[in-house]
Amino acid sequence: MLDTITVLDVTQVVSGSFASMTLADMGADVVKIERPTGGDVGRHNPPYVGDFSSYFASVNRNKRSVSLNLKSDEGAALFLELAEEADVVVENFRPGAMERFGIDYETVAERNPEIVYCSISGFGQDGPYAEYPALDIIAQAMSGNMSITGPPDSKPYRSGVPIADIAGSMYAVQGVLGALFRRERTGEGQYIDVSMLDCMLSWLTVRAGYTFATDEPYPRMGNKLDEFVPYGVFETADSHLAIVVVQDHHWEKLCAAIDRPELATDDRFRTTEQRRTNRDELESILEDELTARSTDEWFDVMADYGVPSGPIYDTKEVWDDEHVKHRELRSEIRAGDEELSVTDHPVKYGDDTTGITRGVPRVGEDTYETLERMGYTEEEVAALIERGVVGSPETAHPDR
Template sequence: MSALSGIRVLDFSQVLAGPFAAMLLADLDAEVVKVEPPAHGDHSRQMAPRVQDGLSGAYLAVNRNKRGVALDLKDERGRALAHQLAAQADVVIENFRPGVAARLGIDYATLAALNPRLVHCSISGFGQTGPYSSRGGFDLVAQGMTGLMSVTGDPDGAPAKCGIPVTDLATGLFAVYGILAALNARERTGRGQQVDASLFDTGIGLAVWEAVEYFHTGKTPGRTGSAHRLGAPYQAFRTSDGYFTVGADGDRHWPRFCEVIGLPRLPEDPRFTTNDDRLANREALVAAIEERTTTRTRDEWLTLLEEVGVPAGPINSVPEALSDPHTQARDMVVDVEHETLGTVRTLGPIVKLSDTPATIQSPAPGLGEHSTEVLTRLGVDESTISALRNEGVIA
């Protein structure tokens, strides 16, 4: 038995947030049909790194376990096929700018009239309502407008975006959260509903500690580099050959950390006795700690800290993180066989379920790879499929 077996998903989305959400559902064995425009498909097919014509690493990364159908939604015959697919679906995911889905005939109102049990998820930059709803959605813009960039980077540096497209990916996660909640509600009401997820709401919602600081102190949160804004020391420190991270802001770990780095009396210094003291004097605290940590290597300090139970870890490069033995043990890097590319390496399922685990059964589909299979199952005869293909309505 699999977690989402029997759930049918139509994925009209492109690039990242929507495809990522649909992929997470597919990993749990939902039947996901990815619908793309016949000419060029999902925009991410053309993104770097390109691996062959019409296929990129970006596309492969978030479209596994899906079947691929190419339909021209601007043609009324393509829309009619999309409507037939939606009538049999449990979930629709789209991430067009608000208003575009309605023009293409795949908006919530249109599809819910055909299938009242449908859970329709719209992912956008700013949501389906509000003064900015008509704007396009870009992770960089969302990170800037929601305050995330204002608190990212070194205190004396320029604002920086998070190294990963955090609002894109997290919006995909929140979309899945909303979809699963709506499917659960449908079991009681018999009706589907619209799920409205946006990069803007995600960015605001992720600023948990920053909102706390502003709500309760009235101060504007600033950039703290790798440091935590509510605890110290909880950040990266220099060593003789690189950096490592330490979470020693608690009363239990703080004195242990000081013992290990050879400053056993530092907790008695009135500037550093309590967490509030250390936050108020963080610059002096970091200077005192790094005077000691720069005398030994990263690995030497990590060994000593692990022995006494102080939370600490290396700052790995991406290749180091992906090759870490723990990464391998958790099956977070897996190989998938692709018909033309051979073995393709991809990231593994993130959440582990004991009885109904997520699995990777197939790589991302080629453009329209399963059009004939899916439309035949829908009841479209071969001659019609051939005619529509010749006229560019499907591919």
């Protein structure tokens, strides 16, 4: 799908690395530029399988690795040489860093006007906070997302998934694809500025709509929802079940599923507004009924009656679900001598052109091959390594 596109990946940890991996899953040739010693700092985050970080593998499959000292003039010059033939650059350094390295958009675009150059940062490239450091939890906090996550009588919670990192990466992929489409028509490259805070603000969607309409903050309600009742997590005989009722016909089906059809016409619960008014009483009735069976039993019953529901899996249990197995989202890849599990690309295309074609590279694994393709001789590569301009698997620090 993107098999004619070459991406230079100058990213670390999750934000940006997930974006370039997504482009690689769609067929792009992604070259990860890493420090000669140590590489991406994400390589050193546990847990490990052998000497490979599973954390790093989760966002860096399908890539080649070239170790390059961007802080050296020669290293920057080599990067610009690579960028002349590239289509996309993705980076997630703090604003100003790429300019200090001498490989910012303006410098790259002088040599390659068709380049699509995407910068991902916490607060964007301009504004009062542009140069402030910001990781995932900061964007979650400042966007309002944490204020509505967690029980109402506790402090705010962050999402268990690094959603600001992922949101930034997903919007980066959209931006890159849009810019490549535009380039097809105009022949012009483009600069893309992605702010993780902006992305999280965008994700507020209907919660922002609530505030815009009422001029009030959206309430933190834990697993419940202000608009709909019942909506949330309910105890069963052996665990918990999530149940959602957003329309009156869902309520009628739920009443039939628990063998309490009379509740559907009860004046306390018949309409959405009545159910909201009598939330506590309704939830108490449901809790009494649902503890009579196991979660698996209720899941089957709810499915039969057309009631939206689902068991609450942990990150181990989910991979045993028959539907998840059918969708084949868990895949195995090679990382050196190790085999690691990763989540596969989730979008299914009719021509089956996406997916995993490469494992996870060691730091600088593809440096020799890349420089040779650029015309460097073995002696010239050895000299670059000697001067600390580039690295190789032999000169890089171990992954762990």
